[in-house]
Amino acid sequence: MIVFISIMSVLTVGCGLGKGTAGDLPNNHGPNKQSDNNEVKEIHGMIENIDRLNLFVENVDSGKDDEVRLTRYTIEGDPIFHDLTYHDAKLTIKMDTTKDKFGQGEVTTNVCKGIQKQESDTETKYILEECPNLPELLTISHDVDKEDYFAFDLKYGIGKKNEIDTKKQVLKKDLQNGEFVDVSDFQFSKKELNAIYKWMVYSNYLNEKKLTKECNQKPYESYVLDVWINSGSRHFEWSECDKSDDGKEMTKLVHNILDVLKKNSIYQSLPKVKGDHE
CATH class of the missing domain: 3.30.1560.10 (Mago nashi)
Known part of the structure; x- marks a missing residue:
């Protein structure tokens, strides 16, 4: 499985299996177990609980306070946490890489104006508005030509x-x-x-x-x-x-x-x- 995962910026997420068998696919344990209702997970290109992130985008767009966690897993299985909070017309994102053995091991906080969902036939992007240190939160590829x-x-x-x-x-x-x-x-x-x-x-x-x-x-x-x-x-x-x-x-x-x-x-x-x- 070829995966490109960045810590400070989120790159395109795809799903590709190489010459492995079905036994090489993710198993339902560890990071792959079911998300709770307020956590969205990105696991090597697969998504759990994406409706919760979509609801967060809708709430921000309507000015309603909300918070959600996006957890992304590296190829080694280490979690990188993105805690998004919208309150008083301000979006704050706290990114925690302390569980990533190969990361910078720090917690950083950015304040953004908002978040947008941009969808095309081949990918879905979640863009952070006026957030120069982390302009793109998540990109989900669903392009069959890449497989x-x-x-x-x-x-x-x-x-x-x-x-x-x-x-x-x-x-x-x-x-x-x-x-x-x-x-x-x-x-x-x-x-x-x-x-x-x-x-x-x-x-x-x-x-x-x-x-x-x-x-x-x-x-x-x-x-x-x-x-x-x-x-x-x-x-x-x-x-x-x-x-x-x-x-x-x-x-x-x-x-x-x-x-x-x-x-x-x-x-x-x-x-x-x-x-x-x-």
């Missing part, structure tokens, strides 16, 4: 009868009356793939998830997601009944993928659902 290989296979719905497979370029739609529509040579546009990749990065998809396939209701939706990134892969299975943090995060990811799919012109040309599962 050697990216593909996914998602089976979803009642009985997992719907499928999006970008590896085999197959799209399958369950009309819910016993009929199916199959599309071969299906491809997303680069913009659509970047949007899907962005939601995967936001869901920290490389991290191990504690998921369950069990469900005590009928019918229920279930999901299987396989992701291939460079030489690594991830496999997930769960149901809509999984209300754990990981389960809700992964179900949200599926909904975001389907939002992209439903705007696709090929999908819009397919027949509408004709029935309803009992």
Whole structure:
């Protein structure tokens, strides 16, 4: 995994796996365990709890006092803390590198005017306004062109009868009356793939998830997601009944993928659902 991490300035965050296997991916322990509600984590290009940082940006924009912690981890696994506080129309950021064995080992404080979120098809930036010592807080890359290989296979719905497979370029739609529509040579546009990749990065998809396939209701939706990134892969299975943090995060990811799919012109040309599962 190639990662460029700076202490005094935050460089572009990417997600790339080299020639390693899935076993080389981050594990759900140490810095990779679930963030608390007021902490955002950046772990080698993956993001946890990004909605909390977005809420902080919204609160600053509306003049509402707020505070949040952004914790970034070096390639050695050492945390660098960024504590952001907005109070009386002033944004203060305290950066603590004392836990970084290879850093400067100090605590510095900067006062800024505000913070902005700038989003494009390939990256999302959080920019600190009038903060010369730390102008850029965080950059999240979601550009599939920067990866050697990216593909996914998602089976979803009642009985997992719907499928999006970008590896085999197959799209399958369950009309819910016993009929199916199959599309071969299906491809997303680069913009659509970047949007899907962005939601995967936001869901920290490389991290191990504690998921369950069990469900005590009928019918229920279930999901299987396989992701291939460079030489690594991830496999997930769960149901809509999984209300754990990981389960809700992964179900949200599926909904975001389907939002992209439903705007696709090929999908819009397919027949509408004709029935309803009992």
